[in-house]
Amino acid sequence: MQYPLAxxxxxxxxxxxLFVRDANGQELLYVKQKLLKLKDKINxxxxxxxxxxxxxxxxxxxxxxxxxxxxxxxxxxVIGSVKRHGGKSLWKVSYEIFSSDDRSLGTIxxxxxxxxxxxALISEVPILNLFTGYFLNPKYLITxxxxxxxxxxxxxxxxxxxxxxxxxxxxxxxxxxxxxxxLLSIMVMVLHERRRG
Numbered sequence: 667m668q669y670p671l672a673x674x675x676x677x678x679x680x681x682x683x684l685f686v687r688d689a690n691g692q693e694l695l696y697v698k699q700k701l702l703k704l705k706d707k708i709n710x711x712x713x714x715x716x717x718x719x720x721x722x723x724x725x726x727x728x729x730x731x732x733x734x735x736x737x738x739x740x741x742x743x744v745i746g747s748v749k750r751h752g753g754k755s756l757w758k759v760s761y762e763i764f765s766s767d768d769r770s771l772g773t774i775x776x777x778x779x780x781x782x783x784x785x786a787l788i789s790e791v792p793i794l795n796l797f798t799g800y801f802l803n804p805k806y807l808i809t810x811x812x813x814x815x816x817x818x819x820x821x822x823x824x825x826x827x828x829x830x831x832x833x834x835x836x837x838x839x840x841x842x843x844x845x846x847x848x849l850l851s852i853m854v855m856v857l858h859e860r861r862r863g
Contacts, residue, residue: 671833737850746847763851770811771844777805810839829860
């Protein structure tokens, strides 16, 4: 993969749709989340034409504060999972990424939780709440478990109506299988945190 990766949402869509493109603008993944499901179910395709499904992401429970999302390929083979830390995420968004054998690969953590506080306060002010996306943009760090090195950073870009994120590599740390689980974990996090900032 050629970093930085760009993650953007389709504006006029009922169901959340996420596009992942590499540094050259080539589409790598297309994500479509199912609407009106008690349990989250997310399909990941090779392109927006939805010609080839690559992965399926399923929540382990119905609407919950800290669900675990499992990633599987089209044969049903588990690739990894991500779990949101419910109580911890009240102040600072926190997810833990796991490999297919349930070994911790890393964590996703919000860099500055004050952005969330300011966003919540300003969102209550009429008209001003429309412009929070220009100046309140959260950042998330991905830390590799074994070495505790910060290896990736997700930054929400300045935008008015559309949510856009950039994924930058700070250091190489993951093999191909782990990198896939990490990327799918970041997509789950972005789908759940996109409305902020």
